[in-house]
Amino acid sequence: MASATILKSSFLPKRSEWAATSRSPTSRQPAAVCFTVRAGSYADELVKTAKTVASPGRGILAMDESNATCGKRLASIGLENTEANRQAYRTLLVSAPGLGQYISGAILFEETLYQSTTDGKKIIDVLVSQNIVPGIKVDKGLVPLAGSNDESWCQGLDGLASRCAAYYQQGARFAKWRTVVSIPNGPSALAVKEAAWGLARYAAIAQDNGLVPIVEPEILLDGEHSIDKTFEVALKVWAEVFFYLAENNVLFEGILLKPSMVTPGAESKEKATAEQVADYTLKLLHRRIPPAVPGIMFLSGGQSEVEATQNLNAMNQRKNPWHVSFSYARALQNTCLKTWAGRPENVKAAQDTLLIRAQANSLAQLGKYTGEDESAESKKGMYVKNYSY
Numbered sequence: 215m216a217s218a219t220i221l222k223s224s225f226l227p228k229r230s231e232w233a234a235t236s237r238s239p240t241s242r243q244p245a246a247v248c249f250t251v252r253a254g255s256y257a258d259e260l261v262k263t264a265k266t267v268a269s270p271g272r273g274i275l276a277m278d279e280s281n282a283t284c285g286k287r288l289a290s291i292g293l294e295n296t297e298a299n300r301q302a303y304r305t306l307l308v309s310a311p312g313l314g315q316y317i318s319g320a321i322l323f324e325e326t327l328y329q330s331t332t333d334g335k336k337i338i339d340v341l342v343s344q345n346i347v348p349g350i351k352v353d354k355g356l357v358p359l360a361g362s363n364d365e366s367w368c369q370g371l372d373g374l375a376s377r378c379a380a381y382y383q384q385g386a387r388f389a390k391w392r393t394v395v396s397i398p399n400g401p402s403a404l405a406v407k408e409a410a411w412g413l414a415r416y417a418a419i420a421q422d423n424g425l426v427p428i429v430e431p432e433i434l435l436d437g438e439h440s441i442d443k444t445f446e447v448a449l450k451v452w453a454e455v456f457f458y459l460a461e462n463n464v465l466f467e468g469i470l471l472k473p474s475m476v477t478p479g480a481e482s483k484e485k486a487t488a489e490q491v492a493d494y495t496l497k498l499l500h501r502r503i504p505p506a507v508p509g510i511m512f513l514s515g516g517q518s519e520v521e522a523t524q525n526l527n528a529m530n531q532r533k534n535p536w537h538v539s540f541s542y543a544r545a546l547q548n549t550c551l552k553t554w555a556g557r558p559e560n561v562k563a564a565q566d567t568l569l570i571r572a573q574a575n576s577l578a579q580l581g582k583y584t585g586e587d588e589s590a591e592s593k594k595g596m597y598v599k600n601y602s603y
């Protein structure tokens with residue numbers, strides 16, 4: 215509970231509404247427009263948390279692999295999927311010295327929120343002592359979407375309010391909900407609407423319970439389509455997401471987004487440079503994302519570590535109205551995991567590689583990454599067809 219106390223804002227507002235009334239300056243009548251944005255009793259704290267996570271030169275370490283996905287990672291280095299091995303790996307990540315210089319938030323899987331390090335400290339306390347805000351994955355994964363062509367929808371709204379309240383008590387201050395949209399399978403209007411509505415309901419519930427929602431409609435890399443097709447689908451998806459966020463009275467200043475970058479499909483013959491990815495992705499953001507949103511924290515989606523860093527750097531060559539940053543899992547952890555290989559004597563070297571990636575992305579957030587001295591491992595792509603999280 216100590217962590218919750220450290221993070222809890224001492225000046226939480228008690229009012230339950232933010233209201234704004236608009237009057238036309240020239241009219242003698244009260245203006246017809248009167249609008250209210252409901253943000254719950256946590257409004258000020260949500261804005262503060264979102265700003266802290268979206269702070270200059272920092273981004274998010276996504277380490278919220280479900281136990282099943284963590285098992286796949288551990289298997290890739292010949293380890294069994296036991297609680298002890300997951301704990302050893304997560305201890306290595308959160309205790310990398312000085313991580314908080316580059317990392318502002320860490321997304322955890324539920325097990326980790328309640329887990330201790332191998333030397334008995336609460337993982338969330340280690341994060342807070344590193345100046346890293348703990349976050350929590352709250353979606354319950356994807357299942358087939360009945361009535362559509364091989365598409366999925368994301369579960370987890372049942373009981374979400376009480377889970378969010380408990381996670382807040384435990385020290386979490388932001389949440390993540392990942393749903394996916396598949397281009398080769400459509401996307402159908404039904405799948406897009408379902409993804410957008412689920413994200414909006416989740417975001418409203420998370421805000422009501424003090425957690426900043428990360429809104430993540432991942433447009434999967436799978437497919438042979440062109441970058442123009444990805445752009446067209448992303449325009450549709452984000453239009454719908456913001457329509458429903460607004461309908462659910464979500465406070466835009468208290469959310470963070472986790473989009474996919476706009477790239478050609480992973481199996482497309484077309485390849486895009488970092489500058490092209492930046493052009494398309496920023497054009498999408500400018501057309502769809504209000505400047506009230508404090509931070510855009512990209513997922514890496516199977517790009518190589520270096521590619522994800524280069525693309526982010528290219529986006530930060532211009533002045534953007536939002537903090538444009540990272541929330542990578544694979545593109546921060548890949549070389550680190552391989553370097554560790556489950557051996558205690560490799561922990562320091564593995565932490566060093568994590569810090570190298572975190573620092574490179576921190577520089578990319580500031581538009582100052584030069585790409586020197588990158589390892590061959592960090593240039594390997596990590597795309598996996600139908601990747602699940």
Ligand code: 13P
Pocket residue numbers: 276277278321390392430513514515516541542543544545603
């Ligand atoms: P990747 O960066 O591996 O695509 O992970 C994305 C994600 O949603 C993790 O929270």
